[in-house]
Amino acid sequence: MSIDINRYKCGYCGTCVGVCPKGALDLIETWVEADESNCIACGICERVCPVGAIGVMK
């Protein structure tokens, strides 16, 4: 699976980081780091992102 984060859309609010049940997302200064090996493709981050900056593909 892959997590696609649009760096131009992302406002670094951290919402996706807080909701990920696997702790696969991390906000490092102005960069959202995705650990795809932990991602279970639940799609929660995609649904909560206020600006539609995340796409999750299985």
Ligand code: SF4
């Ligand atoms: S799809 Fe689910 S497990 Fe994967 S990064 Fe998003 S919230 Fe975390």
Ligand code: SF4
């Ligand atoms: S929820 Fe969306 S805007 Fe907020 S940090 Fe995550 S990807 Fe960026």
